[in-house]
Amino acid sequence: MTMMPLLQMTNLSIGYDKTLVSNVNLEVGRGEVIAVLGPSGLGKTTLLRTIAGLVTPLEGEVILNVNRRGGLGYIPQRLGLVRHTSVWTNVGLGAMVSGLNRLQREEIIAESIIKMGLEDKIKEPVRRLSGGQQRRVATARTLAQSPPLILADEFLGELDDDNVELVMASVLELVKKGSTLIMVEHHEERAIEFADRIWRIVDGKLVEE
Amino acid sequence: MKKRVFTISLSLILLAVFILNNFMGQRITIAGSWNNLVIFTFDSLLPPDWSVAQSEECGFFCSDAWLGMWETLKIAFVATVFGFIFAILISVFAASNLSPLWVSLIARAVLAAMRTIPSIIWATIFLVAIGLGPVAGIMAMTFYTIGYLGKLQYEAIEGMETAPLEAAKAMGMRRHEAAIFVAVPEVANNLLSQLIFMFEYNVRHGTVLGLVGAGGIGLTISNSLNSLQYDRVTALLIVIFVVVLIIEGISMVARSFVTEEGDVKRPSWFTIFHSPNQAVRIHHFDDESE
Ligand SMILES: Nc1ncnc2c1ncn2[C@@H]1O[C@H](COP(=O)(O)OP(=O)(O)OP(=O)(O)O)[C@@H](O)[C@H]1O
Numbered sequence A: 001m002t003m004m005p006l007l008q009m010t011n012l013s014i015g016y017d018k019t020l021v022s023n024v025n026l027e028v029g030r031g032e033v034i035a036v037l038g039p040s041g042l043g044k045t046t047l048l049r050t051i052a053g054l055v056t057p058l059e060g061e062v063i064l065n066v067n068r069r070g071g072l073g074y075i076p077q078r079l080g081l082v083r084h085t086s087v088w089t090n091v092g093l094g095a096m097v098s099g100l101n102r103l104q105r106e107e108i109i110a111e112s113i114i115k116m117g118l119e120d121k122i123k124e125p126v127r128r129l130s131g132g133q134q135r136r137v138a139t140a141r142t143l144a145q146s147p148p149l150i151l152a153d154e155f156l157g158e159l160d161d162d163n164v165e166l167v168m169a170s171v172l173e174l175v176k177k178g179s180t181l182i183m184v185e186h187h188e189e190r191a192i193e194f195a196d197r198i199w200r201i202v203d204g205k206l207v208e209e
Numbered sequence B: 001m002k003k004r005v006f007t008i009s010l011s012l013i014l015l016a017v018f019i020l021n022n023f024m025g026q027r028i029t030i031a032g033s034w035n036n037l038v039i040f041t042f043d044s045l046l047p048p049d050w051s052v053a054q055s056e057e058c059g060f061f062c063s064d065a066w067l068g069m070w071e072t073l074k075i076a077f078v079a080t081v082f083g084f085i086f087a088i089l090i091s092v093f094a095a096s097n098l099s100p101l102w103v104s105l106i107a108r109a110v111l112a113a114m115r116t117i118p119s120i121i122w123a124t125i126f127l128v129a130i131g132l133g134p135v136a137g138i139m140a141m142t143f144y145t146i147g148y149l150g151k152l153q154y155e156a157i158e159g160m161e162t163a164p165l166e167a168a169k170a171m172g173m174r175r176h177e178a179a180i181f182v183a184v185p186e187v188a189n190n191l192l193s194q195l196i197f198m199f200e201y202n203v204r205h206g207t208v209l210g211l212v213g214a215g216g217i218g219l220t221i222s223n224s225l226n227s228l229q230y231d232r233v234t235a236l237l238i239v240i241f242v243v244v245l246i247i248e249g250i251s252m253v254a255r256s257f258v259t260e261e262g263d264v265k266r267p268s269w270f271t272i273f274h275s276p277n278q279a280v281r282i283h284h285f286d287d288e289s290e
């Protein structure tokens, strides 16, 4: 039996009314870290959203080999947290789709919150957290989900070096267990530091370096 | 850009004046009606007959006015609570960012239909179906509450940020999960202030429903109108006005708890009379001293 790739993009063109990136042919396996680079407004977010099934491809197709429920974790550029509910409830959304039972869910929610150093904010509504703390909540949500494929849109954002360390250590732990991370990053050095593969958007093409 | 806004505004005003002018042309029998109005006001409406607000047994609280008002408050409360529950269920289907297009079109049509039928007609329908009294009023009020509140709610949901719903969808959350755990909590502040507004509205509107026999103080008014005791009507209207003012005050306080940031704690009575800017400064000052 041949191993099916985790993610396969064939003849993929993405965009909205205009094509942003065309003719993408790439495969992704398990346990990889991929960084997507490129100047602002060229379609990095659009690529992630297309992979996540939120935007229909203009041409070609995306084949995902993960469960429809819980198989894919997505940290949007704007994080997508529920601002008026607590840290615990937000992280709980990740556990909700993980297929674990109640006890296991509570365990992994607590564990993820502690890993992100947010244990004293558990009951706090997310809107009262700082930008960096909110980023860690979004990461904890994905940790609690532990999906085979993680799409992260500039999720390191304005984190300082210590927090980048903290967040990446936990995410790379998941990678070690076989998850794949595709991260959009605008810090070239960070991309090179963490990623095995680098994709760059150049002249409407996605180029692997 | 500014010029276009000006042109559009001016055309709308001119159109309104033109239409009004057409109506006026139809009957110019205003002459003499001023006198009638003066006579009606001073002979029939004034002074208010306060006997409606008094009783032998226990004063104001056993009077026709208060018993009617109290019933109106109860009708409005029950109808607002049930209306809210059904409205939120329907509005989740009506919101185009939660439901497929065809589902949302059907849900919107249902809500629009409930709004299209005026509450008086709803009341008449239920009076025919279940007879005179407050239950018919509750049913009628519940129905148009669903229509109104549902529309406000789905518009609030559609106005929310897209990222939380996108994350939920990508993660594979089911539609009802996304609705319950993402969309509704995200717009909870809006829902709460809409709810308070609707209760206020229903209390005021309860008088209209009462006129057709659906219970409450409107029924008391209707009885006085039928027996041409207009001075009693004046007294009843004043009672309603005072109660509406009280509710207005309560809802102002309640709504100051649910600002968009939701962080203004324990507003003091007087801050509700300040502009938002002033209120914010006052609360920040409080925070620092904590
Ligand atoms: N929903 C949308 N409908 C139409 N066009 C869009 C939509 N979202 C983004 N675009 C356009 O698509 C282009 C690419 O947007 P995208 O968000 O993918 O860029 P990006 O590479 O992620 O940029 P950044 O680094 O600034 O986040 C932009 O020109 C943007 O205006």
Ligand SMILES: [Mg+2]
Pocket (backbone or CB within 6 Å): A044, A045, A046, A077, A153
């Ligand atoms: Mg982007």
